[in-house]
Amino acid sequence: MELRYKYRFNFFRFINEVILLTISFVLSFYILNRVYHRDFIMINIWMLPLLVIGWYFSSRSTKSSDDFNSKSYTATLYKIANSIFVQFCLVILFFFTSHQTYNTKRFLLFYIILLGILVPLEKLLYKKTLLYLHKKGVNRKRILIVGGGRTGMQFSDIITKNDHLGYEIIGFLDDEKKSHLNGQYLGPTSKIDEYLASGTPEFDEVVVALPNSAHNKIKHIASVVGRNTIKLRIIPAYHELINSQYNVSIFNGFPMITLRHEPLDELHLRVIKRLFDIVFSFLVLILVCSWLFPLIALAIKLTSKGPIFFVQERWGKKNRKIKCYKFRSMYVRSRDVDEVSGKYQQAKKNDPRITKIGGFLRKSNLDEFPQFFNVFFGDMSVVGPRPHPTPLNLESKELIDNYLVRHLVKPGITGWAQVNGFRGETSDPSLMKARVNYDIWYIENWSLLLDLKIIFLTFWKTIVGDKNAF
Template structure:
């Protein structure tokens, strides 16, 4: 079935895209080169090859180009491709023309034009070919399998409905086996009782069996599993705690005992935590030394001129494992008694003129890089809330406290998706919590890079909800 080959097809797409990129660069080199030095032995050319390749990888990760590679919708495919291509061109022009300089590696503007134009044309043509293959559902991408479901309860019926509404999964449900036929919603799909399931699968060459019987039928499940193994039929079991809405995503073995976690947590891996912490230290030091050091005296003078009070605003916030810590910010409001209870609202008269600018551009968060350096915050993570709000929302939202498995961040997935600023309703906070939990379950270093880039981009253009 199609989803079995998702990783393989992603790899094929990525490989061919890179072949096209490098082929475009070689052809452009041959057109433009006047030194008659072979491109493979030109030391000035090879660093540019590395830059092009790394920037394409960064651009594709930011836009998620390869996340929906099996999508048949040509409009969505080309929209993602065009977005990635223009981001790639922007990065290339900025990196080579502004940062590196064209003279350093004898790279001409004509070379950039030829290579980028040729890459765009060939990439679009290749995606057209790939979409044609995808739309045809040819055998090389489709491996349809017949399946029977043992157990006609809610789980079994839900599973059958999922396969029927998601044909791309490649399963064709033949029917159900259950000792109580009355459970079945569609009587035509009833094939017999559970004892007949294996013999039916053998005689009809069924590829897979899905068992949705409750755990109270453990002996029957074990017998069916052993019989399926003896006859080379794949047997898959759906646990009955599905009824509680838990989605198992990670299974560990403690000896012979399987332990199922209800969510993956990439940052529970010590190597991932070390990578994130190393980046936090390096990035915060860079910001403190090269941005905060000269911006601080300017902002400090303006803050003091516009309102009485300290330059910094220090507030207790909820951190990792719900431990409180002092969070630092540039003071953007007049000194008031509601700062620990009331969120900033639109046209809030407590916010100073410089405060509005700092909030709009997120400059008020700069002192939090000291929190990152200390270790009670990260560059990227769920935003820390006031202690009062943590207490309130933890009673209203079931998964609210899950976000505290991570260190809070200066920016986060919720913020770059527009879920920042005042939370007027519980639904607003629920959307923010869902985004934070998604980040916890899907963390990667490249995701952090994407969030940092989007934060910078949003700060440049300004955000509607930042006030």
Template structure:
């Protein structure tokens, strides 16, 4: 199938997807009103048209109907839930503001919301399985080739094989390296030289060509791209290990000069607004809920040992700037100097109550005040002592990139078990690995997921003393 025919097919398919969504919204409203015995009048028709317009606008804004061959299916479902929920929230808010809520049945509207969400998700899941069934029979497959028998190329092939519903058939790898330089287990995948792979694309025998060469092969990559400039083959560049781990791939500009971000925070502009709004709403809600608990803990600390209830720790915050982090005091000493000794098992410095507070993370509850002040976020890399930062930044690669976002009360490393004492370099490397993974893949939904996981496994850990 040539590119023009494929474009026409994709366009018609996307029209069908939109039609199914709007049909589901209409049928679910009709069914909800019918089952509850409410007549479908002009008010409900206006409600349907209003919601459909908002739904369509939001869906197009987030590219909900982009090709299923790109992006992740799970991300598509998340976008669907957000678009659907935001549409209903907007409509309900407008009915409240305009005082028109009495004209509509709450049961009908809630039934419409629940039924349509379930139906919208169900048809997509069903379509995914149907696509997978068709792909396994060789229908609607796109032939692709990969330049470079590298780790990133093998990972790409694995993803194509795991997600058969995407419809990619890899005909093989093309690489100029001698077979002796390749892993013996992968040599069967090699179909020819890079020159043969480029010729294959020029002859139109494949739909896509993926370039998986290392970043150092800049001239080779540029030559391939230039030679394929007069073809209709889709050419895609897959980042190697270095780019994948360092780059957020955001294109910017300085005047008329384009730039590509390498070390830059993923939370900028409207994204920062979303994250900060979530932090404020969540921290205020939590502080109102736990206010009595905070008072009880403070009193218990004063009764248990001498010293203040709260302790300020010097930490590095966003962009490595110094901040003071609040915690309930759990030790008899308050260490904040150039050398800070981490707590260990049966540490004599820990008070009787302090041991319980540390094991259950209750000592960290005052950090919600840091979130309100803007020094911290609900979710982010845990702040380390300034002395530990100076020690590990010289030993762990890209350690200071943790400070490209605000430090958090909980984080991706913590819910994956890397919490508490870091008495070995390996433990710190693993914590930094998960922190950088969080930064690379940040989204508001990722934050919500981490908060949810924290409720089940983020408060305790085998290395927490």
């Protein structure tokens, strides 16, 4: 889909979602008025713009309005669930700040249920409608794929599994007849001249899925197709390196593909995140830490010998070494590095190095609170990839692909990986790999709304408990 039409299409889908959101909002208050005989307070109408703005940013973050980026209906439902969760938080925030309590729970129940029914139903009906229209031949596009290798077959599978996109593959051109083409082999790549000249078979687009070594063939195909009213698309041979956050730009006449686009590359977004960090950390230090720190310090001193704070070298943004502050939760003589293996010893469940008060501090995340000083002075952020000790970084960067990508941004007190269950010990490389993948996703999809969501989930997990916190 052309970029300008894609934006218009996604805006149209977003408007549909806003209409459903408004219907859910009005119906929820209507039910409250009719069933529970509650008077509708006009101040509540100001909640609607807040909910629409919240939906805009959450749907933009997850691309829930972009059906062409959805791999499956299940993936679409997951994106919708994220946006509905944001609505849940915004409703609670509105009622809390407006000091209303009498209808909060009932309104929230009706509103979330209606959203959870109407929006997924709209997505399902839309896809079913598109599928019906495409089967009737409405706006159906016929594609000729040049290249029957792995890339061409992967693209073919995507088209086959997503009928609602409205594409039909008429066949493959390849210089080698391959059995896996299942009768769709039409001949060598040179036949494209013949097909374009004769107009048989009819097709609307040519998709080139050839390796980079076939540069001359690709150039010839582009030249031939360019002289006809056929759209040409080229899948780069390095497409597996590109994710959904790629960026295409022109640098002094040269097309450049940036494999990973990070929102925090933008100066104004970094300023917004930094201002939030300063305000949030200042409020925590003044309103919470001012009375909490003396209590924790006293508890540490009474239960074990040694300093109150534990200072450890960790890696910050761009691998810069920082001093990370924590409340001491282990006995003073505890060692970070095993004397026999020479490997870094991560904290384990029932770790004998952890003091009694230290176990409580770690489970409740209170041991991390001194890091708000790190945040306030700019070494860390409230939300970001968790910083690892130097020995663990040195070990992991050799074992885990893209490990150091997580250091493109400031480390955080909490992060996307942590609220998704990947905190604590990562002795199994697969656990560290999963943590890194979550951290990279956060870097590529950062938004202030996402930070607020992670902070909320961190407090929530602290209340309900986290089995990986030890």
